[in-house]
Amino acid sequence: MVEKEDLGLSLSLSSSANNWLNLTSPAQSQPQWNALFSVPENKFQELPKLRGIDVNRTPMATALAATESCESDEEAGASCSPNSTLSKDGGSRKTERGISDEEDGGSRKKLRLSKDQAAVLEESFKEHSTLNPKQKAALAKKLNLKPRQVEVWFQNRRARTKLKQTEVDCEFLKRCCENLTEENRRLQKEVQELRALKLLSPQVYMHMAPPTTLILCPSCERVSNNSTTSACGVASPSSAPNMPWAPIPIRPAIQRS
């Protein structure tokens, strides 16, 4: 199996909604699609034999291979994977989706993809997070898999990417919260100091500094007097490069000493 580090989960705090999952749109990367098939076709068709494992056949299935007649039709996507899933439409879909236990001999096959298959799938995922039917069929043929398997792999891969992104976001928000807590603590302390100062010498307000310009952080909606970082102290994932935040003039700060 492909190690976690190899999953290509290059997750960043990229802010663009379009790049939320750091995915490339098919249209943008179409020219590179053919690069996916740079591996000689016969290599992957022979991989299962070379490795002694055919991911499309359990030992039992292999033993029954002689009587199995649908394997060769699977490239079309549907013949060996009759869709038995009843949809909201109330009818049976004529797609490759879903192999019922009933039609699959009563046992759910759990077939591990080979390292090479996973690597090729990863490569293609980097190019396209989703596949059109043609791409799916081509990839399935290349990897000697069923189109449904390719489809499922991409679905699960998208889910893993999303989960990873959620974890990153969660970590960011956690740090943001910690920084805000610290900032709040600091400000509370400052308020106390100022109150004490006010009690001691009310006339100090006569000597106020000019207005300070603060920046409103759109992500945490807090103000900051530092224009390079958000108020929460963490580079915002959604607006760091361009910060068209409205500067907010606030009360003059007290001039100390």
Add this chain to the structure above:
DNA sequence: TGTCACCCCGCAGTTACCTCA
């Protein structure tokens, strides 16, 4: 033009199986 049935697809949630410590 609006509506309906149908098809296809992606997603969230879940299950089942496999591997490994």
Add this chain to the structure above:
DNA sequence: ATTGAGGTAACTGCGGGGTGA
């Protein structure tokens, strides 16, 4: 040999978009 946890292939059900009647 057993077992529990983690990873992941596969399944299920739902909602949304596209299309033709």
